[in-house]
Amino acid sequence: MKPQNTKEVGEIIGQALAGGEKLEVIGGGTRAGIGAPREVPRLCLAGLSGILEYDPAELVLTARAGTPLAEIEAAVAERGQGLAFEPYGAAGSTIGGVLAAGVAGARRVSAGGARDHLLGFEAVSGRGEIFRAGAKVVKNVTGYDLPKLLCGSWGRLAALTEVTLKVLPRAPERVTLCWRGLADEPAFALMRAALRAPCDVAAAAHLPGEATMLRLDGVGPSIAARRDYLGAALAAYGPPEALDDAAPLWARVQGGAGLTTEAPLWRLSLPPRAALGAIAPLLAAGGAWLADWAGGLIWLAPEGHEALIREAADAAGGHATLMRAPAEIRARIPALHPQAPGVEALSRRVRRGFDPMGIFETNRFLDEADAD
Numbered sequence: 509m510k511p512q513n514t515k516e517v518g519e520i521i522g523q524a525l526a527g528g529e530k531l532e533v534i535g536g537g538t539r540a541g542i543g544a545p546r547e548v549p550r551l552c553l554a555g556l557s558g559i560l561e562y563d564p565a566e567l568v569l570t571a572r573a574g575t576p577l578a579e580i581e582a583a584v585a586e587r588g589q590g591l592a593f594e595p596y597g598a599a600g601s602t603i604g605g606v607l608a609a610g611v612a613g614a615r616r617v618s619a620g621g622a623r624d625h626l627l628g629f630e631a632v633s634g635r636g637e638i639f640r641a642g643a644k645v646v647k648n649v650t651g652y653d654l655p656k657l658l659c660g661s662w663g664r665l666a667a668l669t670e671v672t673l674k675v676l677p678r679a680p681e682r683v684t685l686c687w688r689g690l691a692d693e694p695a696f697a698l699m700r701a702a703l704r705a706p707c708d709v710a711a712a713a714h715l716p717g718e719a720t721m722l723r724l725d726g727v728g729p730s731i732a733a734r735r736d737y738l739g740a741a742l743a744a745y746g747p748p749e750a751l752d753d754a755a756p757l758w759a760r761v762q763g764g765a766g767l768t769t770e771a772p773l774w775r776l777s778l779p780p781r782a783a784l785g786a787i788a789p790l791l792a793a794g795g796a797w798l799a800d801w802a803g804g805l806i807w808l809a810p811e812g813h814e815a816l817i818r819e820a821a822d823a824a825g826g827h828a829t830l831m832r833a834p835a836e837i838r839a840r841i842p843a844l845h846p847q848a849p850g851v852e853a854l855s856r857r858v859r860r861g862f863d864p865m866g867i868f869e870t871n872r873f874l875d876e877a878d879a880d
Contacts, residue, residue: 509531509549509550509551509552510552510554510555511551511553511555511556512555512556513556513669514556514630514632514638514669514670515638517551517553517556517632517667517669518632518636518637518638519636520551521551521632521633521634521636521667521867522636524549524867525634525635525636525865525867528865529549529867530548530549530866530867530868530869530870531548531549531550531551531867531868531870532546532548532549532550532551532663532868532870532872533550533551533553533608533663533667533668533868534550534551534552534553534554534605534663535552535553535554535573535574535601535602535603535604535605535606535608536554536574536576536597536598536600536601536602536605537550537552537554537600538597538598538599538600538601538605539597539601539605539609541832541838542609542830542831542832542843543838543843543872543873543874544838544839544842544843544871544872544873544874545835545838545839546870546871546872548870551667552574553573553574553602553604553667553668553669554574554600554602555574556572556573556574556575556604556669556670557572557574557575557576557579557602558571558572558575559571559575559579559580559583560572560670562583562584562587564584564587564589564675567589567674567675567676567677568627568672568673568674568675569583569584569672569673569675570670570671570672570673571603571670571671571673572604572669572670573602573603573604573607573629573667573668573669573670573671574602574603574604575602575603575604576600576601576602576603577595577596577597577601577602577603577606578599578601580603580673584675585678588677588678589675589676589677589678590675590676590677590678591625591673591675591676592615592619592620592625592674592675592676593612593613593615593616593619593620593621593622593624593625594612594613594614594615594616594619595611595612595613595622596611596613596762596763597611603671603673604668604669604671606622607622607626607658607659607668607671608658608659608660608661608662608663608668609660609662610622610623610659610660613762614710614711614713614723614758614761614762614800614801615710615711615723616801617703617709617711617712617800617801617802617804618708618709618710618711619676619710621659622659622660623655623656623659623660625673625674626642626655626656626658626659626671626672626673626674627642627643627655627672627673627674628640628641628642628643628655628671628672629641629642629654629655629658629668629669629670629671629672630668630669630670630671631658631665631666631667631668631669631670632666632667632669633665633666633862633863634665634666634862634863634864634865634866634867634868635862635863635864638669639666641654641655641658642654642655642672643672657858662872662873663868664859664863664868664869665858665859665862665863665868666862666863679710679725679726679727680726680727681725681726681727681728681731682710682723682724682725682752683723683724683731683735683750683751683752684721684722684723684724684750684751684754684757684758685721685722685723685724685735685738685739685748685749685750685751686719686720686721686748686749686750686751686754686757687719687720687721687745687746687748687749688718688719688749689717689718690714690720690745692714692716692784693784694745695714695716695720695799696714696780696781696783696784696799696803698720698742698745699712699713699714699720699722699780699799699802699803700780700781700802700803701741701742702722702738702741702742702802703802705737705738705741706737707724707734707737707738708724708725708726708734709722709723709724709734709738710723710724710725711723711758711800711801712801712802712803713758713761713798713799713800713801713802714798714799714803715757715760715761715766715798716796716797716798716799719757721754721757721758722738722748723754723758735750760798761798761799761800761807762800763807764798764807764809764831766798766807767796767797767798767807767809769795769796769809771795771796771809771810771811772809772810772814772830772832772833772834772837773807773808773809773830773831773832773833774806774807774808774809774810774817774828774829774830774831775805775806775807775808775828775829775831776805776806776807776808776817776821776826776827776828776829777804777805777821777826777827777828777829778803778804778805778806778821778824778825778826779804779824779825779826780801780802780803780804781803782824782825782826783799783803783804783806783824783826784803785824786806786820786821786823786824786826787806787808787820789816789820790808790810790813790816790817790820791810793810793811793812793813794810794811795808795809795810795811796808796809797809814830814837814841818845818846821845827845828845829843829844829845830842830843831843841874842873842874842875843872843873843874844873844875846875852875
């Protein structure tokens with residue numbers, strides 16, 4: 509099913525309600541492999557495409573949710589602007605899908621995540637009702653902050669049909685300071701120290717055994733001053749190499765793209781100070797990993813130990829998401845980190861508020877016993 513407008517989305521959801529059917533809301537379908545295998549009709553929103561309004565002076569853009577992410581990035585780049593949370597996705601990714609999955613790139617550590625840049629939206633709930641929330645202005649303090657709730661909801665609350673985003677000017681220049689061959693503990697200490705320094709570090713990442721990177725965005729004189737300050741403040745780690753074009757290195761960190769192993773891919777959100785201790789037992793028998801967000805995000809491809817990963821994440825005060833795995837593993841291990849009973853009860857109540865009949869519950873995340 510591929511509706512062309514919001515009214516048709518509502519009609520399709522209404523028909524599903526009347527027939528007692530389930531629907532899986534997707535954009536470009538590029539993240540359909542996350543979660544358990546399932547056979548359910550898909551409500552594809554890729555037909556709702558196009559930029560509706562763009563006011564560069566006000567730093568606000570409104571687009572239909574099925575608009576390709578690449579189209580939006582190209583449009584704002586022409587005006588010297590960009591999406592500060594640096595979302596990413598495979599070819600065909602839509603802006604609605606990116607927001608529903610809560611995707612943010614390396615700059616999330618300094619600019620915030622998707623939820624911090626979604627100003628407003630239009631959507632259709634599981635009741636088949638069209639509703640709006642937020643506003644088309646940057647400063648808005650009225651009503652419930654539903655835009656933050658929809659980000660990362662994976663289409664389980666409502667079908668996004670239109671989104672309004674805050675955009676920001678793109679930095680005219682970018683330099684990456686790169687330390688080669690640092691051991692893991694010094695690399696993490698370096699990244700933490702850099703983010704504490706008054707240097708507005710845009711991104712920080714670590715490729716084990718290869719490179720530890722700090723990215724500085726801005727104008728030339730500002731970057732030069734911050735580079736000198738960091739060089740002095742971090743002198744104990746040796747002199748860094750300054751790279752004007754480190755895009756290939758950052759591309760390997762993004763989404764764990766540098767982990768080309770056939771092992772399952774996990775995304776661990778952890779306190780940076782606890783991250784190394786959490787993953788050390790998992791890597792003892794082999795595996796590969798990368799660190800983003802100054803160590804707060806770990807992309808992990810271990811050789812086995814699926815049952816221990818969640819335990820390690822819990823013990824460190826974080827959570828783990830299964831991003832890629834064979835169907836057999838995805839069928840028995842929930843993609844999303846299990847919530848504490850009280851939190852799960854609250855989450856279920858929120859989902860039922862938007863979707864009382866559970867038509868968006870396909871058991872993709874193995875947390876709805878009655879989803880089928």
